[in-house]
Amino acid sequence: MERTWIVGMVALAGVVIAATAFFLLRTTGTDHDLRRVIAEQDLLPIEAVDHPDALVGLGRALFFDPILSGNRDISCATCHHPSQATGDGLAVSIGTGGAGIGPNRVLGHDRELVPRNATEIFNRGASEWATMFWDGRVRLSRRGELLTPAFIGLGVDLLPPALDSVLAAQAMFPVTSETEMRGSPDQDPASNEVAGFDDREDFPAIWDALTARLMAIDGYVAGFAAAFPEVPADDIGFEHAALAIAAFEAEAYTFTESPWDRYLRGDDTAMTEDAKQGALVFFGVGGCGECHTGRLLTDQRFHVRAVPQIGPGKEPHQPRDFGRAGAGGGAETQYAFRTPPLRNVTLTGPWTHAGVYDDLEDVVRHSLDPTAALISYDPAGLSPEVAAVTLETFDGVRGAILTYLERRPIDPITLTDAQVDLIMAFLESLTDPAAADLMHTIPDSVPSGLPIDR
Ligand code: HEC
Ligand code: HEC
Incomplete structure (x- = not known):
């Protein structure tokens, strides 16, 4: 009786040791192989970003404020929403005139769908980014110049010079898109003063009109003054809004702990x-x-x-x-x-x-x-x-x-x-x-007083 018990215990211990050794070998083998691939292919982790609080705070307000859309009915966040992991949960996006957020958002009467899926915007503050959009229409040239749709040929570039990244340059464009944010002169009332501009040669007119809207709101005058203390109020342009939005996107939606x-x-x-x-x-x-x-x-x-x-x-x-x-x-x-x-x-x-x-x-x-x-x-x-x-x-x-x-x-x-x-x-x-819960990135209110998509 006693002997069988000892033999049993020894056999069991042997099995346990063998299994542990096999498991350890298998795991260390995997780690060894994977660490080699990581070194060979130069795979690196996402790094934290850090932007000034005043800039990020202004950017948060602008990102969630429908004031940037012609009809004051849609913000960046409508299509890059915290409840939808910075996308909109739709196959292709629904712009101005639509109603609701997430997969239940519906198209407005007689409006067109946006042609593409809204990208998520995680980790876009990383310095490696050199392209934006599915087709790369905002990008850095090999010489480090920003190339965007505002380069209208014949050497004319309407993009303001202050922009310092593809992310900031990108933020200049959703407001110019008729279906996304600007609206159309055929469908929208005269209170939409940006709908009538042409979305190519008239980029600066759209940006100026939106800047004028912002600078008529005390909260934004104070916000720009705090974020850009060296820029006089008269010299604030839409590029400053774009810089702030980019700082917010990077700060709020960079995640380093996967x-x-x-x-x-x-x-x-x-x-x-x-x-x-x-x-x-x-x-x-x-x-x-x-x-x-x-x-x-x-x-x-x-x-x-x-x-x-x-x-x-x-x-x-x-x-x-x-x-x-x-x-x-x-x-x-x-x-x-x-x-x-x-x-x-x-x-x-x-x-x-x-x-x-x-x-x-x-x-x-x-x-x-x-x-x-x-x-x-x-x-x-x-x-x-x-x-x-x-x-x-x-x-x-x-x-x-x-x-x-x-x-x-x-x-x-x-x-x-x-x-x-x-x-x-x-x-x-x-x-x-x-990254699964971003709801804390939604502000309580925005300076325009307009309702926020929650
Ligand atoms: C030749 C380059 C290439 C290879 C190889 C490739 N992908 Fe992709 N992947 C892309 C491109 C480009 C897209 C976007 C395509 C589109 O939407 O038209 C994409 C899209 C994706 C998406 C969708 C991501 C999103 O945010 O919409 C996933 C997931 C994905 N690939 C996973 C994989 C996996 C897994 C493999 C290997 C089995 C793979 N890919 C191989 C280039 C590649
Ligand atoms: C109507 C929905 C909609 C609105 C509003 C909107 N976007 Fe987008 N966003 C999209 C879609 C769709 C794409 C992909 C378009 C493409 O690639 O052609 C996109 C792409 C982007 C990208 C590119 C990411 C990458 O890596 O390519 C960024 C960044 C972004 N949006 C930020 C913004 C900001 C900032 C605003 C507000 C100024 C905004 N979006 C407003 C739908 C929207």
Whole structure:
């Protein structure tokens, strides 16, 4: 009796020791491999940012204040809302004239949908950013000059010089877009004094009119004076508003504590074993790291990923979106879009430039064989508003993309279901738990006194 008991205990101890050793070896093996990939591919964590309080406070007010829209009915936050992980939860956005926030937002009477999915705006204060928008129409040139739609040719650049980053330059443009914030002279009352300007040559007129609105409000006069003590009130322009908005976006929506970021800073225990193995698939056989790379998990370049196109499209009179080519990228960049950065990606659906997927695993499966995914995509589940401008032309646009892909095929990648699960675990490790609740970034009120989207 006693002997059997001892033999049993010894055998059990042996099993436990062997299992622990196996587990440790497997984990240290994974860490060893992953740390090598991280070093080779120069993968880095997100860093904290720090901007002056007065600038951030002014930026917060402006970001949430509908005063920046022609009809005083929509703010930046309507489409980049704290309740929607800095996006709007819609496939493609709904601008001025619409009502509500999040997936239930509805289009105003006779208004058009915005052609693209609202990007999340996490970590956009990082100094590596050199491109903004799905088509990179705001970007830094190799010589470090800001190139934007305000460069109207013949050497004329209407962009004010004070802007110091692509993020600040970006904030100059939503207010000029007729469908997003400005409104239209045909639909809107005379009280909308910015609707009548032309959105190309008249950029400065739009910016000046909005600045005049702001400087007629005591709270903003004080806010600009505190944020820009060296600039006299008469010299405040919309670029100062844009600088403040950029400071707020960076300060409020930079998150440095995802498991992946903690792991990158040296904490081996920050990620689960599955997430680590998923990272090895992602940066290895999955091929994802060819584009989703570096500190921001984007090469900031433009690639054709055969994403189905829904919504009104960007081209005049054509329900399609040429992506980078539509913003001056040349014919070889047709249907190419900027690689998205993936931090907090589990929170930021629907995904892709047209918001066609609401299930993240579908995006991963699409990424493995983009052409097959385009062929099998079924537009049946679209919202009525999107379906109305999509269904009739969908097959024609899909055919055009497929024809384009015949000349430039995308090689499919085959992974097992288990490997796809591991990639999903890695994508989950890119989410900072603090990014899941952003409601504290909403101010109690804004200087215009207009209602805030909550
Ligand atoms: C009607 C909805 C809407 C409003 C209002 C809006 N945006 Fe956006 N935002 C979008 C959409 C859609 C995109 C992507 C457009 C594209 O790529 O062509 C975008 C893109 C961006 C980006 C680019 C991020 C990147 O990395 O490419 C930033 C930053 C941003 N918006 C900030 C703002 C700010 C600041 C305001 C207010 C001044 C604002 N947005 C107002 C819908 C909106
Ligand atoms: C050749 C470059 C490239 C490769 C390889 C690649 N991606 Fe992407 N990825 C992109 C681009 C570009 C987009 C945006 C495409 C669009 O919307 O038209 C994108 C979109 C995404 C999105 C949606 C993100 C969002 O915010 O909407 C996810 C998730 C994603 N990719 C994951 C992956 C995974 C996982 C892999 C590997 C299996 C992968 N990607 C491989 C370039 C690439």
